[in-house]
Amino acid sequence: MRKLIFLLVTSSCFLFTGYWIPAAGYGLEAGKFYSDGSPKKAEFSLTYDDGPGFITEDLLKLLERHGARATFFMTGYSVRKYPEVAAKIAAAGHLIGNHTDKHEFYPKVDKSPDREKILAKELDGGAAAIEKATGKKTLFMRMPNGYNRDWVRKVVAAKGYIMVNWTYGSDWTAIAEDKMAAGYLSHVNPGAILLMHDGGGESRAKTLRITEKVLLEAKKKGLKAVALDTLLDIKTGE
Numbered sequence: 535m536r537k538l539i540f541l542l543v544t545s546s547c548f549l550f551t552g553y554w555i556p557a558a559g560y561g562l563e564a565g566k567f568y569s570d571g572s573p574k575k576a577e578f579s580l581t582y583d584d585g586p587g588f589i590t591e592d593l594l595k596l597l598e599r600h601g602a603r604a605t606f607f608m609t610g611y612s613v614r615k616y617p618e619v620a621a622k623i624a625a626a627g628h629l630i631g632n633h634t635d636k637h638e639f640y641p642k643v644d645k646s647p648d649r650e651k652i653l654a655k656e657l658d659g660g661a662a663a664i665e666k667a668t669g670k671k672t673l674f675m676r677m678p679n680g681y682n683r684d685w686v687r688k689v690v691a692a693k694g695y696i697m698v699n700w701t702y703g704s705d706w707t708a709i710a711e712d713k714m715a716a717g718y719l720s721h722v723n724p725g726a727i728l729l730m731h732d733g734g735g736e737s738r739a740k741t742l743r744i745t746e747k748v749l750l751e752a753k754k755k756g757l758k759a760v761a762l763d764t765l766l767d768i769k770t771g772e
């Protein structure tokens with residue numbers, strides 16, 4: 535019976551459209567996983583996790599000065615703390631992604647028999663907080679700590695998200711700032727996805743300094759800072 539329903543549904547899709555197109559337009563992308571973009575385009579992406587935070591408003595001004603569009607992977611708890619800043623990010627035209635609600639530690643969640651349910655709830659919680667503060671639905675998501683496993687990708691796909699990790703990032707480590715900046719600058723390349731963090735307090739000020747260096751380097755190399763929908767050629771339906 536299941537097979538018959540499947541046949542009926544798929545054949546009716548063929549009848550009406552000639553070939554199958556998902557209703558949302560971007561449904562084919564759900565469940566895809568990226569950690570870089572095409573090296574053939576003169577573009578790269580800046581992505582900021584865990585925010586909004588203390589430095590985010592200054593970061594918005596810096597990005598605007600350089601004509602850069604970025605992607606912000608927000609957590610529900612940070613959005614509830616800084617709802618006005620989240621709204622400002624959206625109003626500035628940056629792309630907003632879901633970084634889950636409470637940023638659980640997934641190597642631990644992995645051991646729970648309810649891990650799928652926990653992640654699904656975390657995604658819904660993040661999405662609800664973001665939508666309430668910004669009016670935006672999220673299509674892109676990044677796992678806390680980039681946690682990437684088969685079961686994670688299944689839940690993420692079932693929820694209709696595109697999962698994105700990164701080409702390079704080190705701003706959460708204890709590396710000295712000059713070495714850290716050099717690391718970022720050497721990765722300002724076509725198709726790169728750079729990870730930084732705007733969530734948290736004043737200690738994130740170095741993220742501003744490194745962002746400025748990255749944007750100047752990009753200008754020298756003729757690379758444009760674009761958000762992930764542009765870098766990965768994905769229509770968000772907006």
Ligand SMILES: [Zn+2]
Pocket residue numbers: 583584633637677678679
């Ligand atoms: Zn994070």
